[in-house]
Amino acid sequence: MKRNMKQWVTDYINAPAKKGMPILSFPGIQLIGHTVEELVRSGELQAQCMKAIADRFDTGVAFSLMDLSVEAEAFGAPVHYSEDEVPTVHGTLINDEDEAEALKVPKVGDGRTGECVEGIRRACELITDRPVLAGIIGPYSLAGRLLDMTEIMILCYEEPEMVESVLEKATEFLIEYAKAFKEAGANGVCMAEPAAGLLSPNLIDEFSTPYVQKIREAVEDENFVVMYHNCGNITPLMQNISDIDAVAYSVGNAIDIEEALKVIPADKMIIGNIDPAGTIRNGNPETVYKETTDLLERCGKYPNFVIASGCDIPPVSPMENIEAFFDAVRDFYNK
Template sequence: MTPFERYQHMLNGEPVDIYPRTPILMQYAAEHIGSNYGAFASDHRVLVEANIACAKDFDFDQVSCISDPYRETSGFGAEIKYHENGVPECVTPPLADLDEIEDLEELTIPQTENSVRMKDRVDAIKAYKKQLGETYSILGWVEGPAALAGDLRGLTDFLMDLIDEPEYSAQLLDICTDTSIQFALEQIKAGADTIGIGDAICSQISPTSYDELIWSRQKRLVDAIRSAGASVRLHICGQTQHLWPKLKELDINIFDCDHMVDLQLARATFPPKVVLAGNLDPVGDIRNGTPDEIKAKLNHCIDLVGTQFMVNAGCEIPSGTPKENVVALCEPITPR
């Protein structure tokens, strides 16, 4: 099987030769080719070179366009500061002072072709498609409604708005959803077969706020991606079990499980068709563990989940991870 065939078979519930390997790499990938995080996040050519090198050197099944949370935020005018050895920084949340509904009515949703950083991600997908064809799955990426709202407003203000200003929050979340939809559709048009949705802040939101304000917007985003013919990978860092009663109703294909999530409970909660990915501790298991420990914990994950599974850590593979540990993570495992 080619990596793409293996990946698609898993999504379709069909037999695969080995479990697909879909780890998230950013700074690690940049350093693997002798570059740095700042170059990786600011230049799609570095991102593409790093991902392809890692996919071939470690035998991954997917290349990714994820780099940082601020692609869409920059489209709203945010200044992004790059760091060689750290995540890009949003200098000032662009909507920090827009705290009235009337302020939001003046906003214009950024168009991908007019935003340097949004266009750079689309250019990465086009480069992947040109260099790899149909050999690998190509993962596009958007910020989820809550994550983008938090990036635009500032996390503290956004979390307070959910409680104190629900009407304002609803309007902001609608703007964020519309932005993510058009950005996702541009990436699908460029050749992405899957769109990852990063909505990390949701792990810090109460079930009530999630059910009343977030879920319907996530659903609209997920449904738009699925209607365009792409698969959806939902990534929410942290503990998410308090959201599952509603979250499980989303029409997603893959759910990333962070390392503190109960995998057995996840398998019992989500529909059988949903592929679970994870959930080794990126630091404790992947960076600080041994190859034998990684393989043992990975096999334990498979015992808990069964066949609908993709190999991954709970989140990004961190910088400083020994090469032999990444090799161990991606060692082929035949479904039993």
């Protein structure tokens, strides 16, 4: 459903009570009775999964799958699938400058990208009571999956032109991919750029931020926003990330989220950052409830803070733990 998302962010910040926004999609396999592998290959199942989550939990937004292998696979990278784990990229696609130059930019629809777009189109038909955010990878994180995560760090120093060549192609594709989600009816995208959290302030300014901004500027308008997600240890990069000027940020549990709230402007939404694996996946309802309540009590004084998970909640996370998160949010705001 079309809505003014810039106004929605402002209204959410000003609201005295806020719904939680965990990055919650994959656990929906438990509700619809399918495997992760079946889910990631089918747009219809992705929409059913998002709808099942929206029906079960009173979330602030409906997030699509955070599957960071989709775009790399469209470029030709090999991907490993599993019944109960999120797909991962295996192996290196680009080994030298010649291969970087020869790299072809895929079309939206290549690999599984067409299914993901169709999944959002269908989800937007099924979910109309809250914004729907599609998921895309960030440019540096995509380049790292094509060049190898360790290798790209070295190449940033030794062969920066090669990295920039891959980044330009990644950015070109991501702009078109985001536009396809926009056309499909999404209210925005959540851009996952975790690999940039490994960079120094100078390197993130060179190899991530300009490309993120280029994507954001190409697709964002009052009805479509880019939420920037980085679940790395971004404390030393906070000012650099603030310079992206996104309307909303999602930060991981590797940092104290209050550090982000002190740096990023008060008119920007900041969501996070309960540990999705250690707490929600491997904890129990009591620990989830306590940690969620504790974080709300500490950071609820910041109007632009919205409680969420620090990253994507794993597929087989216990439903009672997820329910405990929402119980804590409800109880806190009903006090």
